[in-house]
Amino acid sequence: MKYGYFDDQNKEYVIEKPDTPSSWSNYLGSTRYGAIITNNAGGYSFFKSVAQGRFTRLRFNAVPMDQAGRYIYIHDAESKDYWSTSWQPVAKPLDQYKSECRHGSAYTKISSDYSEISTETTFFVPLDADYECWSTKVKNKGSKRRTLKLFTYVEYGCNWNAGDDLNNLQYSQYITNMNVVDSIISHASNVNLPEMPDDFEEKDQARYTFLGAVGVEPVAYDTDREAFLGPYRTYANPIAVEKGQCSNSLAKAGNPCGTLQFEITLEPGEEKDFAIFMGIGRAEKEGKAVIEKFANLELIDEEFNKLKNHWHSKMSQMSVQTPDSDVDSMLNMWSQFNSLMTFFWSRAASLVYSGARDGLGYRDTVQDMLGVMHAIPELVQERLELMITGQVASGGAMPVVKPFAHRPGFEKEPTPEEFRSDDALWLFNAVPAYVKETGDLDFYHKVLPYADKGEGTILQHLRQAIEFSIKYSGAHGFPCGMLADWNDCLELGQEGETVFVAFQLRYGLKTYIEICELLGKLESEITWAQAALEKLDKNLHDHAWDGEWFLRAYRDDGLKFGSKENDEGSIFLNTQTWSVLSGHASEQEQKSAMDAVHSELATDYGVMLCAPPFVKTDYKVVRAALFNPGLKENAAIFTHTQGWTIMAEAMLGRGDRAFDYYKSTLPAAYNDRAELRQIEPYVYCQSTISKFHPLEGASRLPWLTGAATWAFYAASQYIIGIQPDYHGLTIDPCIPSHWDKFQVSRQFRGATYQITVTNPNKVNKGIASIKLNGEIIAGQCLPLCAKGSQNSVEVIMG
Amino acid sequence: MKYGYFDDQNKEYVIEKPDTPSSWSNYLGSTRYGAIITNNAGGYSFFKSVAQGRFTRLRFNAVPMDQAGRYIYIHDAESKDYWSTSWQPVAKPLDQYKSECRHGSAYTKISSDYSEISTETTFFVPLDADYECWSTKVKNKGSKRRTLKLFTYVEYGCNWNAGDDLNNLQYSQYITNMNVVDSIISHASNVNLPEMPDDFEEKDQARYTFLGAVGVEPVAYDTDREAFLGPYRTYANPIAVEKGQCSNSLAKAGNPCGTLQFEITLEPGEEKDFAIFMGIGRAEKEGKAVIEKFANLELIDEEFNKLKNHWHSKMSQMSVQTPDSDVDSMLNMWSQFNSLMTFFWSRAASLVYSGARDGLGYRDTVQDMLGVMHAIPELVQERLELMITGQVASGGAMPVVKPFAHRPGFEKEPTPEEFRSDDALWLFNAVPAYVKETGDLDFYHKVLPYADKGEGTILQHLRQAIEFSIKYSGAHGFPCGMLADWNDCLELGQEGETVFVAFQLRYGLKTYIEICELLGKLESEITWAQAALEKLDKNLHDHAWDGEWFLRAYRDDGLKFGSKENDEGSIFLNTQTWSVLSGHASEQEQKSAMDAVHSELATDYGVMLCAPPFVKTDYKVVRAALFNPGLKENAAIFTHTQGWTIMAEAMLGRGDRAFDYYKSTLPAAYNDRAELRQIEPYVYCQSTISKFHPLEGASRLPWLTGAATWAFYAASQYIIGIQPDYHGLTIDPCIPSHWDKFQVSRQFRGATYQITVTNPNKVNKGIASIKLNGEIIAGQCLPLCAKGSQNSVEVIMG
Incomplete structure (x- = not known):
């Protein structure tokens, strides 16, 4: 069954049937102000940390599946009927209620059409902002005048610490402090504590958020969940929405919510625009400033376009047009x-x-860079350097690096029992990929501290990663499994050996030799690595082959994993x-x-x-x-x-x-x-x-x-086959033989390459010729072109 | 507003309006198999530990307020209308749906009346059983034949560890294993692990529960929550109930539930009985045994009456009849x-x-005994001895004693920073109260180990409690506040002093002297305690009085708490x-x-x-x-x-x-x-x-x-004024002057005292005369009467 389609033109996924089998979600914001939103407007918002800074509440794995969220309810003053501008939570019958959700690049648009009223809300976080915007249009598509009462709803956590909000009801139910200042909701907890927004270790934080409106004037509010919903009701039928009137509740205990009530009157065909802003800070200061800033609603469109262009430009560093x-x-x-x-x-x-994995898992994070090198190389560099400083001097890595708490040079070295065997070896994928994308060969010589003590060039960091794996090797000469290799679920024992990581080590040695050859004057390094590689190859040859495939691992007592014997x-x-x-x-x-x-x-x-x-x-x-x-x-x-x-x-x-x-x-x-x-x-x-x-x-x-x-x-480097290399862009596609043609646009070190690949002979792989700006080049590597230049590349496979 | 009334005859509270402002709950079961149930059948069940052994799921502080629970849905095969035998979760309009909930002593009866069908379900855990029973009657009160489809519902946690069930979705969503064996639902998780039901430290437990029926034959089932409820639905409108048909889903991942479907046909006026059993163990073994045992439904009534008599007899050790x-x-x-x-x-x-406070808080637990001494002295003795062995040799106490893990003699002594100042002093309330109730003077001489090392008589334990408080005293000679005194929220500093605990210490010294005088031959102890008491009294006299009332505490720098100066x-x-x-x-x-x-x-x-x-x-x-x-x-x-x-x-x-x-x-x-x-x-x-x-x-x-x-x-000892004493039962009421008469029935050391107190002169306090079985006695203390004897006591105040 089909619930939606790809709108490639707008880079949006469009959900037409809102009753998807699970919540289909999107991400808004940045690592400062982050948010998740689902196709039914469920989701939550958080500041810096999902575990320690989650200020709106969504219950995971609950019934219904993704509530609460960012809701706008509509109550018709005449008919008393009410619905929501997203299908959920009121969930009107889908034969009467039409809905569309467009998930885009860090924004989501949700539209509704019911009772001759159409709405469209764009949810986004402006670039560099600590607040989110729900930019909304409401239109009367009918032929009579309509008076509508509108109600916003978010449910706040009682405590910014998500675990305490859920579990420590002895505490969290007594610290809420809600106010309304100049029609802006002020949400606060623990107001008698100093604000310590960066101190994730001190959980008793006082913090403030605001929720206000532009383009409509609030006439009432509720900030107490129980007052708004009413007992034995749900988000589907809040008492205030049913009645069409909030009770101006101010929660000073219990569960807070953010409801502003507006009233709008629409002539036939008339459309009105307004926007809700929710963000970090005090209503009277940050809140007021945001509301004033956007008094001219056109600024919202400007900010939205800025955001959209920002992401589209990141992603347009590479684009393809294939037969598929x-x-x-x-x-x-x-x-x-x-x-x-x-x-x-x-x-x-x-x-x-749920945020329990707060911080950057080493192996995950170092791999996660590979898909974004071309789009955000500056941010990758920052993150990569952070992770390199998470490597200890012995060559192993800290299993988790916490950006908000990491202190290179002062971290404790993990014990041998805490190390994972693969962590630092992923640097052999990430570091060369970064240098190949940017051409910054000096990066290998950059000196960075180790997590625990001392410092070294990045090349030395790489060598230490190898040394670590060799040092902790077992009876067959393969790296020990330690706490875990990539796959956490093998119980190898501390001295057991992982063939997977042995291959990673071989990849590391091969890559290390390539780098040393590239940088020059590193013969002794090459000799050392070459010897280690040959030794490892022999061990792999002798002990890793099972007859038709390779073993996965040896337990410390010699038991094989991934063998026909199993x-x-x-x-x-x-x-x-x-x-x-x-x-x-x-x-x-x-x-x-x-x-x-x-x-x-x-x-x-x-x-x-x-x-x-x-x-x-x-x-x-x-x-x-x-x-x-x-x-x-x-x-x-x-x-x-x-x-x-x-x-x-x-x-x-x-x-x-x-x-x-x-x-x-x-x-x-x-x-x-x-x-x-x-x-x-x-x-x-x-x-x-x-x-x-x-x-x-x-x-x-x-x-x-x-x-x-x-x-x-x-897909991009091995199927499409566009591979950044130290000195140019290598073209080496491996495609299905039925593809006769595809095109690639690639920005590389400031130049643009418009590449057309044709496959007249229906091959999978192989290059017959490459023309750069009309000239045949030797080999498969496009030389670097001038920054700002537009280059046409014609590739014929064969 | 009134939602219910006390049915004193049946020792029940009867809720007639189910839409109570919050969930009004009751407890079922024992410390082996425990359960909570609300007036709307919300709640959960647990085995031994609410944190580590919670096997049915209820989300705290959620919307709606107390779901899921123990539900029975009814679907009318003809009209297709459906409802639940408790008002929630379907929540039919209260002008059409009548409901009554009777919370009793470890049982709850919920009745419904809707659509000419009445139901009554009694929820209870038979004595010493590891399972619960939902004994149900369904009656056709109308004049036409009815065919009803019935569906049970419980929602299981994916993992017995409640925290992991909520938060570790990476794990808990992949370990469910549901089956149906001979029409009994088999609920299991982690079946590849060995069962370790007592090992709370090892969270990856494999365990089994069952859910089966007696008196009706299941015709279908669902064990997958999503299959039963359907997406975007709630407990109010499960798809299976709406359709009137389960899909025989077997959850092997995700969220498990327990739904058996039955069909019953009722002639006009006909009533049918059946029962659901849910409990610990395997369907094929423990489950089958329970279902077979109760094949004769009358046995359920027997078990129910046994349970009711058990608790009623405990609570009938004392009863009163007052003007109020x-x-x-x-x-x-x-x-x-x-x-x-x-x-x-x-x-x-x-x-x-939520179960995070798993284990016995020292101060709470020692106080909690005081209200149940008369009812369950044997269990109090066991618990009291456990807590005494939670005292360390220095006299302080472990803040928390975990019955399932406590190893007297091998526990680590808390550091001075971990001690609370009041913990062990509560023994001066609990120990004498136990001896006075039972007359077991030898208890003071019973030798028990300290938590960390060594052993001593209980009298020595008491002395150590005093020594500890004296040792950790501050500048004014009052006990230091340490981590906390009773009130956790004063920040006294380690050397600050608590006047509250100073009074507790004085109570302890006074009580210690009384005990030593009672036991005899302990002059040196009395001399020591008397001197300490006089010294403490002088310090209290000099430093604790604020002019009109007593101070609360001194911070370590001399700052006063609870003074007019504040x-x-x-x-x-x-x-x-x-x-x-x-x-x-x-x-x-x-x-x-x-x-x-x-x-x-x-x-x-x-x-x-x-x-x-x-x-x-x-x-x-x-x-x-x-x-x-x-x-x-x-x-x-x-x-x-x-x-x-x-x-x-x-x-x-x-x-x-x-x-x-x-x-x-x-x-x-x-x-x-x-x-x-x-x-x-x-x-x-x-x-x-x-x-x-x-x-x-x-x-x-x-x-x-x-x-x-x-x-x-x-109320019982100071208003009603019936005070167990070492050598008899002291009568010393202090009542409102408008009370002219009240009666008390008290079992004390095997004898029964029927006490009538009259107050002809409208006094608050004071005894004019006491007659025991017609004879005036001297003083206010009834002498001990023969075990089994019935004694009449007439008290005249004045």
Whole structure:
């Protein structure tokens, strides 16, 4: 079933049927003022931290699915009928109520049409603002004069700390302090405490927010949830809306809400505009200033356009036009926007993540950069440097770096039991990608502190990452599993060994050698790394091959994971793909391994993480056994890994298979059967349920996932094949043979390349010729062109 | 407004209007299998621990207020109309739907009458059972044949750990495993883990519950919440109920529920009975056994009567008949039952306490015993001994004792910063009360270990409590405030001093001397205690009196709390009442202090904790400033303290004032204006909002509170005046002068005393004569009578 469509022109996803199988959400704002909004206007807002600064309330996993949110109720003064400008929460019958939701780049527009009244509300956070705007138009489409009473609703948390708001009712129910100042709602808690908005450790914070209106004059208000809703009622039928009158309640305890009541009269055909602003600060100061600033409603459109242009320009650094519109919709907007939001919010803010993962998980964060290098290189640099200073001098990394609390040079080194084996090795993906995008070779020589003590150039940081992995190696010469390798659910023991990380280490060594060769005068480094690589290759050759595919790991007592010897989990995906990515495997091994992936792990909905699932295996052997078969790490389609699968097949030149894999987890490809996947058809997810479970195809945890970055990276660099390189832009597509042509626009180091690729011979891979501005070039790498230049590139495959 | 009434005959509170201002709840079960149920069948069930063993789900502080619960839906096969056997969650209009809820002693009966169908469901947990029963009758009151489809509903937590269920959606949404075995629902999570039902530290527990029916045959089921409810629906309109058909869903992920569908046909006037059983264990084993056991429905009535008799007999150890029916309703049932539930559940399980306070708070628990000594002395002994072993050898106490984890002799001594100053001193109330009730003088000589090391007789434990308070004394010779004295919200600093605890210490010394005199041959102990008492009295005389009342405390820098010098918090209640209770104050001081209480702190709704409230005071001086004025420790009526106020006035002989105070916080006294107090008119609460807040009179946190025990203790021993003593039962009433007569029935050490008190001269206090079985006795203490004897006592006041 289809609930909406991609409006590529406007870079919007348009939901026409509001009763989506799950909440289909979008992100607004920035890492200062963030917000989530669903297609039914559910969601919440937060300041700096979703766990410590969440000031509006939404209950996760509740019934109904995504309430409360940002609501505007309409009560018809004559008929006494009432509804909401989003389908939920009043939920009028869908044969009478029409609704459209347009999720765009950091904004969402929700329209309604009911009872001859149409509305359109645009929700967005202006650039660099600490407030959000609900810009609204209401139009009388009928032939008689209408008098409407309008009511806003947000439900505030009692305490900014989301956990305390939920659980510490002994405290949180007694600290609310609501006021109304010059028709602006003042929401505060703990007013007898000093304001400490940055002190996340001190939970008893006093903070203020405001909610006010421009273009309409409030005539009444409610700030007490119980007074507005009435007992035994819900967001679907608040007593104040039913009556058409607020009671001017001021909550000084209990649960606060933000309701301003307005009255508007509309002649036939008349439209009125107004806007609601909600933000951080005091009503009398910040609130008043915002309301005054936007007294001229046209300024709202200006701010909106600024915001839209901001994101569109970030995402227009690369765009494609292919024979597949699903691919275009994703690569030109959603795959990029998904990667950007994941970069910004890591794993903190969503309808699933409750904020407990506050801070930047090392491995996630370093990978999350790969999909946004081209769009926001300055922000990537800042984040990358932060993460590099999260590496300790021994080469391992802090599992979590908290930007608001990180103190390089003064952090405690994790114990050997706390380290994860893969964390710092992801730098071999991120650092070269950054340098290749920007051309900033000096970056390798930049000196940065270690988390615990001392400092080193970034090159030295990279070397330390290798040293760490070599130091903590086990009996077969592979890195130890430690607390966890990428896959958290193997119980290897401290001395157990991970073949996956061994391949990562090989990738690191190979990359390190390339960098040293690039920088020059580093022969001794190259010699050292070369020797280590050869030793590792020998160990991999001797101990990692299982006959048809590569093992996944050895437990500390020698038990194999991912071997034919195992009845359950006899093959794992990640070591097959990384055997290719790392450059270790022979061509024969690569093909055998990837063919095994195809026969053992591939499904219509993506490639499973492992198989068969763990049912009889003790959870002490594989923690994944906790999950039901076909879910999460227990043989689900773990979406993070799909990019590697695509890349490996592309490296093998098998473009049809690479593209099949890409399409099997491409969100847009499920648009017309969205009831199957359930979640948003415009974003990636953490996992898709596999054939070992009755809900096969259903997907879980949309938005914040490494899948986003790797999917974009794999598609743009390995299928589309536009690869930033140190000295230019390499063109190396690997496409389905039925594609006869595609176009790419790419901004690279200030120049624009308009690339047209034709495929007259229906090949998957291979370049016959490349013309840059009409001139044939040698090789596949476009040389750097002048900043500001427009360049035409014609590529013929063959 | 009145929502219900007390049915004293049946020891039930009967709610006739279901739309109570808040959820009016009741407790079922035991500390093994516990449950909470509201008047609208909301609530949840738990096994051993509300935090770690909560298996059905209710969201606290949510909208609507108390869902989910234990529901039975009815769908009329002909009209397709549907409703629920409790008003909520379908909530049919109250002009068509009649409902009655009878909360009794560990059972609740909910009846409905709608559409000519009447139902009655009795919810209870049989004695010593690990399961609950919903025994239901459905009757056709109309004149035509009816076919009804019935659906049960409970919502299970995904994980037994309530915190993980709410917050760890990455985990909890993938571990559900629902099955149906022989028409019994099998609910399980984490089935690949071993079952460790007692290991609260290991949260990844595999556990099983069942839900089955007796008397009706299930024809379908749903175990997946989303399948049963349908998207964008609520408990008010499940899709399965609307359609009249379950879909036989088996949840293997997501949110599980327990729905069995039945069909019954009723001729005009016909009634059918059935019962639902939900409990701990596997469907195929424990579930099947329970269903088979109750195949004969009459056994349910037997079990129900056993349960009712059990509690009624506990509470019939004392009963009264006074001129005030509110007093009778409370003292004969609810005050006792409230104390019992508080004793059992401490501060863990309610609609407010989310279970974070898992374990027994020292001071709370030792006080909670006082109201249940007469009812369950054996259980009190066990708990009291547990708490005594929570005292460390130095005399201080562990702030929290966890029964499921406590290891006397092996616990770590709290640091000086962790100790609370009052904890162990409460033993001077509890231990003598236990010995006086039971006559077990040897108890003082019983040897028990200390929490950390060593052991001592209980008398030695008591002495250590004194030593601890003397050791940690400050500049004025008063006990230091430490982490907290009774009132957690004063910031005294480690060396600050608490006058309240000084009075407690004086009470302890006085009591210790009495015990030593009683036991004999302890002259040196008496000499030691007498000297300490005299020294303390001198310090109190010199440094604790503020002119008209007693100070509350000194901060470590000498700043006074509760002095006229303070603009805010210039008088505190607790040091006035304890100046009397401790025996320290002169008669003149006592009267002055208690008159100041009357003029400065007394309100129509009870006596405030302090006044004026803290508004300008820095929260670092008094943490109570966090709360809005008139709330909680910031000048609310903190109900715990009311008993002490009553006792103090009774000790002063001012029976009218004592009774006024008693009535001002007596829940039953608010029955006819329940909208004001909002909470249950049959139980005590933690606090009532005072005149410094717009919600004056509204009360918060019903049920689990020290208020319950002290209210019963004060009323029964100081107003009614029946005081267990070491060698008999002392009669010393202090009543309102308008009472001309009252009667008491008291079981004491196996004998029954039927006491009639007459007050011909309208006095408050004083005994003219006492006749025991017709014979005048000397003094006020009834001598012990033979076990099993029935004794008539006639008391004339004057």
